[in-house]
């Protein structure tokens with residue numbers, strides 16, 4: 001029986017502890033009072049822990065080929081056996097998995113209960129500050145409490161997402177001290193800060209749109225759904241899914257924009273023009289304000305009309321051709337310049353992390369330090385909104401826990 005230390009009692013660390021404790025003597029070091037604090041915050045308190053659509057396009061890394069190979073080879077049945085083993089019964093909505101209780105805390109609790117049943121030892125409020133490998137290949141772990149010796153270590157410290165300030169005890173710091181390369185870490189799944197004078201006019205509005213991210217006028221990524229318009233810019237799941245590369249591009253001083261199509265069910269400007277002509281004929285004597293009733297929320301519509309230099313009291317049939325075309329363009333391709341993200345504190349995940357090239361992804365063992373394993377969001381892997389980040393935490397945790 002080897003002595004295994006797991007640094008970080010989050011989704012990945014707890015999963016690894018459940019598997020590793022079947023053969024080993026396992027201790028989880030957690031700097032917080034209780035483990036799994038982040039799990040309790042997920043999915044708006046409901047924890048979207050998995051997604052039925054496991055298409056590779058939902059996962060990202062700068063070592064995409066390696067990540068794809070990992071995901072392709074991973075037997076997803078293992079994840080379902082794991083959920084079953086810990087007693088996690090799903091409520092599935094459009095392929096999104098939630099605990100049947102719809103309570104994120106219940107996911108954390110079943111993980112903890114299972115780990116405790118398997119005699120995993122917990123050292124809570126115990127921050128790991130430094131890890132050294134001795135001449136005997138054993139790990140010396142320095143913590144805020146004491147110093148400990150272990151045969152194997154699993155690094156599961158998570159990322160900078162949701163954290164105000166990075167400390168010298170972060171997983172990035174510990175991994176780099178052990179010789180690992182860290183791919184630049186940036187906030188992902190985060191709100192975007194725009195540059196415009198009308199934010200107070202649209203603040204609080206939610207509307208459906210097809211959104212496209214442009215970098216230096218080039219289409220990068222599309223995402224559709226409900227956008228939240230705020231007093232700093234834009235938020236909502238479809239914006240989160242566009243946010244991954246924003247910070248990195250802004251730092252390179254590239255022009256970043258999000259374009260909105262507010263009438264995506266109309267396939268072109270021409271079709272939109274024709275559709276609006278027809279609608280105006282049907283809704284005779286409707287002002288622009290009433291003509292867009294139940295299509296676009298008022299506050300947003302007024303911003304769009306202002307941008308198109310039109311007044312809400314005007315009538316479609318009285319507009320000149322150029323004005324109609326201009327309004328169609330505003331409705332179909334409204335652009336907002338992005339100048340920042342809402343940062344690590346507000347992000348749900350991070351891009352970047354420990355370089356995948358330095359980890360054997362069939363075991364999660366480091367290629368640099370024998371008996372060191374690295375899992376979860378600390379690695380250079382991130383996913384879209386929808387259960388993918390926890391998905392990777394479970395998958396990598398199972399791999400490391402089994403193989404160590």
Ligand SMILES: Cc1cc2nc3c(=O)[nH]c(=O)nc-3n(C[C@H](O)[C@H](O)[C@H](O)COP(=O)(O)OP(=O)(O)OC[C@H]3O[C@@H](n4cnc5c(N)ncnc54)[C@H](O)[C@@H]3O)c2cc1C
Pocket residue numbers: 007008009010011012013029030031032035036037038039041042043044047048049050126127128129156157158159161162169170171347348349375376377378386387388389390391393
């Ligand atoms: C608001 C929010 C909502 C989210 N919603 C979802 C969702 O619905 N679905 C989804 O799939 N993903 C969601 N995520 C992302 C998901 O929570 C993370 O990807 C996942 O929790 C990562 O798991 P992890 O174990 O790698 O890291 P973490 O859960 O961050 O766990 C790492 C643990 O390590 C501890 N630690 C760090 N350093 C040390 C140290 N030196 N010593 C001791 N302990 C240490 C930390 O305190 C932490 O408990 C959300 C994230 C946030 C912030």
